[in-house]
Amino acid sequence: MPLLTVTALSEAGAAASFDVAAIMRAAVTSVQGDLFKVLGIVVPAAVTIIGAGVAVRYGIRWLKSLRSA
DSSP states (O other): OOOOEEEEEOTTSOEEEEEHHHHHHHHHHHHHHHHHHHHHHHHHHHHHHHHHHHHHHHHHHHHHHHHHO
């Protein structure tokens, strides 16, 4: 797989090149790190909220079963 390189001219006229693939790899790594940070915050909150909802649902069902017994 060929590497993508782009050549740009600086103000002094010297050729400076940078690797687009390396820049994209760094960007994806950065986004991946940010995504895992967000998931580390969101997942525990979502599990807590869903767990509370399930507990309430089963609690109400259990109380109704006591009333009908």
